[in-house]
Amino acid sequence: MLFNSLPFIFLFLPIVLTTFLTLGRRGSTTWGLLVWLTAASLFFYGWWNIPYVLLLAGGVLFNFIIGHLLSSSRGRDRPVGARKAILALGITLDLLVLGYFKYANFFIENLNFLFGIHAGSLGILLPLGISFHTFQQIAYLVDAYREGTEPYPLLRYATFVCFFPQLIAGPIAYHKEVIPQFSKQEFRLPDPKNIAIGLTLFAIGLFKKVILADGVASYASPIFQAAADGSPLAMIQSWGGALGYTLQLYFDFSGYSDMAIGLARLFNVKLPLNFNSPYKATNIIEFWRRWHMTLSRFLRDYLYISLGGNRKGPWRRYLNLMITMLLGGLWHGAGWNFVIWGGLHGLYLTVNHAWRRLRKQIPGLGEKPSRAGRIVAWSLTFVSVVVGWVFFRAETLPAALTLIKGMMGFNGLGLPAGWIQTWLYDLGGLRHFLNALGLSSASYIPLPGLRATAWIAVLLFIALFSPNSQQILGAFEPALNLESRKSLSKMEQWIQWRPNIGWAFLIGTVSVLIVVNLANVSEFLYWQF
């Protein structure tokens, strides 16, 4: 069941929320509320595929037992070797299950390629959200081992893992962030403030997904399809497709995260922040502190640091970064394009860290960059990210390279056919000269027309210059880990959300606009994970 679907918005959510609030108002215990939430979450998951509910439940039970073995008082008294073995068992089995469902066919394809065998692919249906809840549970097991957290009751643990707002596509919340919230009195009592914030954030997220992301998707997909077909793409076409996808992915995923955070807030639960205007970053290190923040911190806390982090010298640091990002890329999907994307970002991070180190060592370079310097830094960062997304999205490596070549101008500039014919015919003999410069009329692949270009420009403006949804609601702490700021800029103050009639009408109107557009079929791009 997608968040942006009529059954979810008009059936599932009202029923689950109304029941939850009624139970709370009537003085239900935490236990009752958690039972209801868990049951609803399993129903939500089972709407897509009932047998996989058993897989999810099995995974929850297994990790709960492992976690209990590590975190109970008896578990804490076990010898280190035994605790390590239990942890290794838990993580290994979690990764084996993930590996089977997500990577088995990828593994078979590569074996076929390398050894010339013809093993058939397995008909495996990827369980929704398996990458997310596997990582959540691995984090719990490692914390149980490292910190000896208090063992949780099964129901609280199950609710944490299965909690439907974040079950399918994150944010990847840590157990220590969420489970303690279930014990608070605020969790049990209906709170108009949480409902107001939750509904508003949900509507904003839906708007980003249904109107912004889906609106630009139709411009990007044909370009990538053309690249996959091997058609040579002109520069404007290529950049249009790449930028279109860059914006589509951001608004799609950040919109989803907003919805997840908003939905959780309706149930008096705060989830961690996941996006913080990543395309405003002026370097790749900053980008990864703003993009899919919960994945970044998971990779940092449970992979990068475990590999040694930056504690073993710069070269080992760079190696750890590469390994982390390569695996991070692979986590996104079973395909070499994802690994290449991860490797690219590993390279970017390595270069960034090395550059920072160099700047500290060379006099004069360590000063705060000028405005022009920041613009250059931003441009370089943004272009690097866009290039990375081309590999992320392209169906094959040759398709990605076709698009990159187009972006670099190897196939000419290209102009919309309607423009060029008038131009060239009017200019008469200059036609050949302009053609030689690459100003030729487009191939049959549609160029981004005026409307598409304007739409991409609008979205770019929003992504780069407007406050994000968390900043709009910043004063009301919509999410965990929102960075504290001493003061808001004038623009941010002006655009701050308030629970007043004006905002209610605006959000209500936006919501109706969303419902009207809801019939558009769309899949969350991170659905495949």
Place this chain on the structure above:
Amino acid sequence: MAVLNPNIVAYKKYNRCLLTTVFAALFFLIAANWIVDPYSIFHTKFLKIPVEPSKYYNKVEFLERNHNRFNSFILGSSAVSFTDPRLLERYLPGSHFYNLYAESATQYENLALLKYLIRKGFDVKNIYLQVDIPIALSAFGHLETDYARKLHPFVTDRNPYLYYFEHLTLFPSRRLWQKILVNLHHLPPPKTVIDFTTGMMTAPDQESLIEKDPEAYVRNTASFPERPPRSIRGTKAAENLSALREVKELCDREGIRLILFTGPEHRVEMDKLVAHDYLDFLKKLSDIAEFWDFSSYNSVTTDNRLYYESHHYRPVVSWMIAARIFQDPSVPVPPDFGFLVKRDNVDSYLTQLFEKVQLLSMKE
């Protein structure tokens, strides 16, 4: 960051206002869709003149109410919409045909409709299926946002209540407004008329204009003089061929006679096809089943008087197609119109077609 804390009353008021705005707007939207009924789904009849009713929906509804009346079906895009099913009944005694064409139907829709007919226990004896070449090369399935071409929930096996709820919460502004204006007589009614009892379309106004002065009609039709570039490639050919293969297998399994033919695409539509991809498609189609080929450049497809515009041929052409397929000598059919393509003659046939395309390109 300072945490603001307006009192609880403000939040409650906000929530009430937000939900009221949403539900009030939804109520008006639902009311508009119910009353105006832009796709003729609800048949509320407040506005009596239908404007572009959903063929996909209304035809299936008609069949559901007349389950045992038909045992043979015409499938294809709107190009075959003017084919009178009674015409085919003359050639196949005992058959009762229904024209189940669907606008811009690809083989995805044709296969879905055939599966629906079989699943719902229709006694299907004959399928008369036209393959629209430009569509078969470049399109497969349809956007779910295209409500005019949304398959009936019985065809897709979807929950019908969800289908109806989606139609109640749409905002097809152009359609809503157009239907209101037509019913208030501020706009003329549509030129083409769909008869859901036969499934076919008629264009009485255009027919009388053509018969009155065909040359004037041709002069005034915008699409005939077009000279489009060859831009339609076989990007979706594989999917359509796969669906056609499945259609053939289903027909064989269920003992259904499959009469397969390619539509006579007007010369303007033929000009859009990339020759290699078009010929390759025909070759692969011959691997699936023998078929009658009416496409390419021939006496019919180059005669503007036989078309309403470049996408739709007139009923007289459908008579010629049927006459050729069923070998009826009483209907005059140009000798270069229609060829039965089989595996053993496809190569030589395609060589001739290729030469025709080359000749035409050189002349241009």
